[in-house]
Amino acid sequence: MRLLATLLLLTLGLSAQAAIKTQEIPYQATDGTKMIGYFAYDDAIKGARPGIIVVHEWWGLNDYAKRRARDLAALGYSAMAIDMYGEGKHTEHPNEATAFMQEALKNADAAKARFQAGLDLLKQQPQTDPNKIAAIGYCFGGKVVLDMARQGLPLLGVASFHGVLATATPAQAGAVKAKILVEHGGGDTLVPADSVAAFKKEMDQAGADYKFVVQPGAKHSFTNPDADKHKGHGLDVGYDKTADQKSWADLQAFLKQVFG
Known part of the structure; x- marks a missing residue:
């Protein structure tokens, strides 16, 4: 009986894993730039469900960003x-990566248009409830989703993981409609303490509903298991399993809150 139960659990686990469907979907921004979206959903779930945008690190749309979509x-x-x-x-x-990031951020309106194009694509999918949308981002992507919240895009929530907090266009009072979660590494030397202080002051003055969580001792890119291999480039980054797990648990609680 124990063997049968074990086999049943394994079968169920494999079935659940196989239910995650993914596809790459081409789309286009208003400036004519050709984009590629990576869409993931569980086909065992029927009907529309809340949708979440994932914005990649400064490396670009790589396997890590896609993995988070599957997660x-x-x-x-x-x-x-x-x-x-x-x-x-x-x-x-x-x-x-720096060149890509600088090019993407040099025009705030173009960056917003690229995000909006991806947001529209997500809303168009039959699996998505267009009235329940949130966004998460990592590193560069953290800055992107925070900037979208600053600009008042129709998002219920945004979450930034080891994201860049500085901005050239601070949020105005009442402009931030989305709830905000920031997961920051206590040992992150790439996002200095003055940026943290400036961000908190900005959010307080804007009247934003935000939560700022510090993961003790965690370095920049603490959620990405591939971060350690980039130390060879002289980057002060590193994966932190504990911080990764805690911040992911925080995200799950946050999403339940914003989607109700």
Whole structure:
């Protein structure tokens, strides 16, 4: 009987895993840039469900961003990892990543348009409830989702993981409609203490509903298991399993709160 039960559990586990469906969907921003969205959902769930945008790190739309979309799909959400650089490009070299990021951020309106195009794509999917949308982002992606909240986009919530907190256009009073979760590494030298203080002051003055969580000792990119391999480029980054797990648990609680 014990063997039968074990086999049954394994079968159920495999079935659940196989129920996560993914597809790459081409789309286009208003400036004509060709983009690629990575869509994930659980086809065992019937009907529309809340949707979540995933914005990649400065490396671009790589396997890590796609994995997070699958993770969210496994939690019962409709998830779209969007492309902020165009044509799904990504890199593992910091110089290229910096160039990609600077190009994407040099025009705030263009960055917003690229995010909006991905948001529209997610809403168009039959698995998505267009009235229940949130966004999460990592590193560069954290800045993107925070900037979208600053600009008042129709998102119920945004969550930033080891994200860049600085902005050239601070939120105005009453502009931030989304609830905000920030997961920050206590040992993050790439996002200095003055940026943290400035962000909190900005959010307080804007009257934003936000929660700022510090993961003790965690370095930049603490959620990404591949972070350690980038230390060879002289980057002060590192994976932290405890911080990763705690911040993911925080996200799940946050999403339940914002979606009701």
